[in-house]
Amino acid sequence: MKIIQIGTGGWGKNHTRILSQLGVLSAICDTDLKKSKEYGEKYSVNYYDSLDELLKSEEFDGAFVVTPTSTHTQITKKLLEAKKHVFVEKPMTYKSEDGEVLAKLAEKNKVILTCGYIERFNPAVDVVKKLVKEKKFGDLVMLEFHRENRMPLHIKDVGIIYDTSVHDIDTANWLFDDMPHVVFARAGKIRHEHEDFASIMLGYKDDKVAIISSNWITPKKLRKFNAVCTDAIISSDFISQEITVEKDEENETIQNEKQEPLLLEIKSFLGAIEGKNEHIVKAQEAVNVTKIAEAALLSSLKGIPIYLDLK
CATH class of the missing domain: 3.30.360.10 (Dihydrodipicolinate Reductase; domain 2)
Structure with missing residues (x-):
């Protein structure tokens, strides 16, 4: 399984650590190229400062969106349109109507959309x-x-x-x-x-x-x-x-x-992608x-x- 991560901020660094430990991290994306490069080199994966560039260059199964709340809708929409499974850190969107749109898009494209209520x-x-x-x-x-x-x-x-x-x-x-x-x-x-x-x-x-x-x-x-x-x-x-x-x-x-809740949460999402009957939000x-x-x-x-x- 290949998983990418978008955003490597204060909380995101924990997702990167666990995804790397589990052997599924395949690429990093952060608008701050310096940070993206730092994490890409640290975990020996490809790194980008543009989501469009990543989508063009990488084959992957699912994505973690760990960016400021105001950016969740735009980023998640692009990933769902590309028919990728998506885990978005909480809250899923700033406006509930944006969340409704994303939930419908995930259902239409038959992919998992979940949120990080750890x-x-x-x-x-x-x-x-x-x-x-x-x-x-x-x-x-x-x-x-x-x-x-x-x-x-x-x-x-x-x-x-x-x-x-x-x-x-x-x-x-x-x-x-x-x-x-x-x-x-x-x-x-x-x-x-x-x-x-x-x-x-x-x-x-x-x-x-x-x-x-x-x-x-x-x-x-x-x-x-x-x-x-x-x-x-x-x-x-x-x-x-x-x-x-x-x-x-x-x-x-x-x-x-x-046990570490984030590790259990991430494992559940990966299990759900594999079709296991895992509990997810x-x-x-x-x-x-x-x-x-x-x-x-x-x-x-x-x-x-x-x-x-x-x-």
């Missing part, structure tokens, strides 16, 4: 998903997410909702196995040109709720979530991948093997996350709940 592949989330599905601790009624960190300097084109909160929006949808019908949010900015702190409430059927708190203000990196069930609270840390269960009389620690699910993020920004702007009808 927490789906976090072993801790996988364990919590199984516990919830089995109703081991009763019914899941509420999810609480907390993500805090200093503002990343390389994120310029979007605020914290599109960059950070989207992870928890997708994870909430995944754990509830449902889409919210109402969104209410408050957000503001202190140091960034877009919002750098936000609190989002997602309402699901049967009064189930997800509360998502994200900020780029606090100095400490924190990524945790709680799954509130009728018989216990399951708490987990996205970073350490530790899971604890608080019940009436006792606390229980659930043991699980720590469906294109429409990624479009829905963007619709929810749009609704959160609109809710914060207008100070009202936004009602959605997501498929």
